[in-house]
Amino acid sequence: MxxxxxxxxxxxxxxxxxxxxxxxxxxxxxxxxxxxxxxxxxxxxxQPSKPRLRRWQLLPKLLGIVVLDILQSNIDVARIIIGGDRRDRVAGFVAIPLDLRDKTGLALLSCIVTSTPGTAWVEYAPDTGVLLIHVLDLVEGADWVSLIKNRYEALLMEIFE
Amino acid sequence: MTAAILLWSVIAAQAMLVAAMACYAYRVIRGPRAQDRVLCLDAMYVCAMLLILTIGIRTGSAIYFEAALIISVLGFVSSIALAKFLMRGEVIE
Amino acid sequence: MTPAENLPAWAALLTAVLVLLGAALTLVGAIGTLRFGSFFERVHAPTLGTSWGTGAILLASVVCFSALGSRPIVHEIMIGVFITITTPVTLMLLARAALYRDRVEDDANVPPRTMLRRRSVNAAAPESGDEPPRG
Incomplete structure (x- = not known):
């Protein structure tokens, strides 16, 4: 400034x-x-590269969504651990093509994904924009790609790009 | 009455945190691979920090807060150093 | 030994519940690291303790000291902010280190780098559903 x-x-x-x-x-x-x-x-x-916030008014909304999601997945993961493993629980990797390119936005997204129990950021390829996450419970029918893209990425792109 | 409830729930919480540290310690000692050990060492730092916070609640002294803050800072730095070592230290590139 | 005699009843009970909740979540996370079979599953377990486990105990501390000092004491927020920022960084570095080490050893359970190409994305992702559960 x-x-x-x-x-x-x-x-x-x-x-x-x-x-x-x-x-x-x-x-x-x-x-x-x-x-x-x-x-x-x-x-x-x-002389670090300067992050740009386009619409910081949306940050509290993002924070609220993330806190509630983390609470919900705390309950889910605790249930998996206490209730014993179901036979059909499958853990695995999911590849997600991201459109978000802003570095600060990606850093924020990685913190959100990793601090949510049940999902972990594993690898990101900057050239193709594909993100690899590990999911603890790949429930049948759950669409992780659209979950990450619609719930977090859209909001982050609005804030940063 | 409420004082006794608070005292005993804090003691129970401390017992649970110590049990959690014991679980992590088992993984640190027996963990099949180095990354499991580092992961659980990092979680042990967080548990120790929480334990110190509960001691602070039990004694009503604010001094423990600073200790907890320092433990969380040092735990982060050491875990990052170990993780970096795992990525670069053992394998010749 | 205990300051609880000076606490109002609602503050003491709220502190007790929050402390127990946080410690229980941390313990569940620790048990998770014992029960899960692979490293990438075990990565998920400690986040129970570092997200709402830490959050509940910090809230308990805020309630307790605010009621004791009869003014809002919120410096515990510092620890909360610090833990929420640092834990994902550590876990991400560890996951990348584990991926790197497994790939060097040609572990079959680890996705190859080709999974990061755009066209293989659809094959890797499960098909869509209505309301995806989180966690």
Missing amino acids: SRALPYPLLTAALLLMWLLLTSFSTGQLLVGAAVAIGASHAMAAL
């Missing part, structure tokens, strides 16, 4: 973290702001 504040989001996050770890007082606010601004200038000196 500007020369004074190269990474406003990073600066705000660092300041918030400083205040959470110490206490909410005026003195800590000043020290934290100094540290956060200094750190964001250090970050600018590293």
Whole structure:
């Protein structure tokens, strides 16, 4: 953005973290702001590629969907572990052709997929855009490709592209 | 009454976390392959962090929070280093 | 020893339930690593403990200390954010390392690199259904 504040989001996050770890007082606010601004200038000196957020308003919606999905799959996986294995439970790999190309979006998608119990990000080919995930319970009839593409990828593409 | 309920549920939770660490420790020792060991070592770090948080709830002291934060940071760094080693260390490219 | 005498009843009960829930989820995940047969199945088990297992115990800690200090204390969120960001990174690196090591040894259970080509996608994916279950 500007020369004074190269990474406003990073600066705000660092300041918030400083205040959470110490206490909410005026003195800590000043020290934290100094540290956060200094750190964001250090970050600018590293010259990383700048992620672009097109529609950050959708981030809370994504967060809500992900938290509920993780809760649901926690229950599913716990049931698989406690209830013993069904004979027909098949674990396996699924290949998914992705249209999302934004690096930050892909990183976010990988965190979502892996932190959900039952699915794990295994490999991604940047040249073809095909993603390989491992699924714990390949239920008959479940369409993992359209699940990942419609539920997460569409929203991520709206946010980042 | 509620104090006793809280105390005993925290003790039960600590027992469950220790049991979880024992399961992971079994995999770390007997795990068929190196990646199983690293996976369960990483999970043991998380369990230890949760155990320290429950000690904090039991004693009502906020000091344990910092210890938990440091354990989660160090656990991440060591697991990443081990995973990188698995990818690059053993096999000559 | 215990601060529970100073806690209001609702906070003590809520803390107790959340602590038990989190510890139980973590234990179930740990048992999962014992029961599953292959590494790629075992990758799924610890995420039980690192997602809602950690989340429940952190929430319990927030409730307990907020009620004790009679003001909102939310620095536990830091641990939650940190764990949710770092665990997937570790698991992803481990999965890639495992895939790499298995391919070097020509393990038949591991998909070959050709699965990452666009045209083989349809053969690998199961056909569509209505409401896909997650997990």
